[in-house]
Amino acid sequence: MKLRKVTAAASVALALAVTATACGSDNKHDSGSSGGNKIKVGIKFDQPGLGLKEPSGSFSGFDVDVATYVAKQLGYKPDQIEFVETKSADRENALARGDVKFIAATYSITDERKQKVDFAGPYLLAHQDLLVKSNSDISKATDLNGKKLCSVTGSTSAQNIHDTIAPKANLREYSGYSECIAGLQSGAVDAVTTDDSILAGFAAQDKYKNQFKLAGLKLSNENYGIGVKKGDATTVKKINYALAKMVSDGSWQKAVDKNFGPANYKNEPAPKTGVIVK
Structure with missing residues (x-):
């Protein structure tokens, strides 16, 4: 895998360079969309293990844990x-x-998204992968020839496999990953494809315990970043500091283990801020 440094020497010293600024935020709330004593943070509501709104109204998942940690470093308590x-x-x-x-x-x-927003991070390196039943003999993408492969409507993941690796795969498009996972459980499809982190989040649910496994194919590199309004360099620096601290104090690995551990997700080491794996 090829590494591309986004900010040259500045990215290497980023955490140290912004320590004073970020630490100062512990006692002073940011303005703008934070709304005074509140901060609004965007997450997914429908991705188990990453960003999920529970029936009780609470939120769970790795992205939620990362966002909560970052917000704390910006000076906000969980109830804010x-x-x-x-x-x-x-x-x-x-x-x-x-x-x-x-x-x-x-x-x-x-690169396309960076024209519209700025990014802190990355904070997780994910890969396109396959989720199959625990007893499946599918171990590589070419095994999908003649098999039923599921992804969500509009996703390019399954189409890319069909076009480049397994032209005889039978594509199935469902409205959401929950439907794909249910189809995998029932035998309606043989495999589901998207980012391994998303697949691991679903597989880690109690109702699917020990039923599925990740193939571990690493068909693409997905560098998850934290999106910030274009031009808000100050917030990007503070978030990068927070992410570096989350890794160094062990909170990052704890969040990975808690949210993905039941699926035996073999995560990549925590990425360095400003370094993109191509």
Whole structure:
């Protein structure tokens, strides 16, 4: 895998360079979309293990844990955080409108997106992968020829496999990953594809315990970043400091183990801020 440094020498010294600024935020709330004594943070509401709104109204998942840690470093207690659902198609607009201060929602850093928003991080390196039944003999992408492969409507993940690796795979598009996982459980499909972190989050649910496994194929690199309104360099620096601290004090690994551990998710080491794996 090729590493591309986003900010040259500045990225290497980033955490140290902003320590004074970030520490000062512990006692002073940010303005803007934080709304005084509140901060609005964009997450997903429908991704177990990452960003999920529970029936009780509480929130769980790795992105939620990361966002909560970051908000604390910005000076906010958990009860001062207002989580806002930000669907993939609306993330850039939500930041531009000021609906949220930042977004942690399986938000892959891409050159196209960087034209519209700024990113802190990355804070997780994910990969496109396959989820199959625990007793499945599918171990590589070419095994999907003649098999039923599921992804959500509009996703390019399954199409990419069909076009480049397994042209005889039978594609199935469902409205959401929950439907794909249910189809995998019932035998309606043979495999589900998207980011391994998303698949691990579903597989880690109690109702699916020991039923599924990740193939571990690493078909792409997805560098999850925290989206910030374009031009808000101060917030980017503070969040990068918070992410570096989350890794150094062990909170990052604890969050990975808690949210993905039941799926035997073999996560990559914590990425360094400003370094993108291509």
